Amino acid sequence: MIEAAALRPPGRALDLACGAGRNARYLAERGWKVTGVDFSIAAFPAVLADLERDAIPFRDESFDLVCIINFLHRPLFADARRVLRGGGLIAVKVKTIGSYSLRPDELRGYFSGRPLLVDRDGELIALK
Numbered sequence: 001m002i003e004a005a006a007l008r009p010p011g012r013a014l015d016l017a018c019g020a021g022r023n024a025r026y027l028a029e030r031g032w033k034v035t036g037v038d039f040s041i042a043a044f045p046a047v048l049a050d051l052e053r054d055a056i057p058f059r060d061e062s063f064d065l066v067c068i069i070n071f072l073h074r075p076l077f078a079d080a081r082r083v084l085r086g087g088g089l090i091a092v093k094v095k096t097i098g099s100y101s102l103r104p105d106e107l108r109g110y111f112s113g114r115p116l117l118v119d120r121d122g123e124l125i126a127l128k
């Protein structure tokens with residue numbers, strides 16, 4: 001997410017399954033206008049939504065950066081692309097081993113034709 005955010009001037013960011021908001025706060029401190037979404041009442045001010053049941057509650061092409069960090073619900077990748085503006089970025093971090101993990105080639109499939117970053121631990125960071 002840090003690498004993705006550094007690639008664009010601050011704009012509108014969406015942090016899906018934001019939790020306590022560590023990622024959202026990082027972005028907000030750097031000038032991004034951040035919206036968090038989570039299904040629990042998180043410490044970070046969040047729009048409440050069940051991301052495993054409902055579509056992302058925002059219009060098409062309304063964010064410059066979408067973050068999905070340590071949360072896995074496969075249908076969310078396509079919906080994240082829907083809410084992304086042209087030229088925007090999606091930062092995804094998902095484990096590649098253990099529970100709630102994706103195979104590396106599986107994540108590539110959701111972002112086919114797009115460059116991917118892989119972090120030092122072999123976990124995946126996807127860029128649209």
Ligand SMILES: C[S@@+](CC[C@H](N)C(=O)[O-])C[C@H]1O[C@@H](n2cnc3c(N)ncnc32)[C@H](O)[C@@H]1O
Binds near residue numbers: 016017042053070
């Ligand atoms: C492992 S935490 C990651 C939090 C944050 N992204 C981070 O990196 O610190 C997973 C988050 O997903 C949220 N979550 C789990 N299931 C969800 C659902 N169905 N809809 C929305 N949020 C969900 C949890 O409330 C929790 O905040």
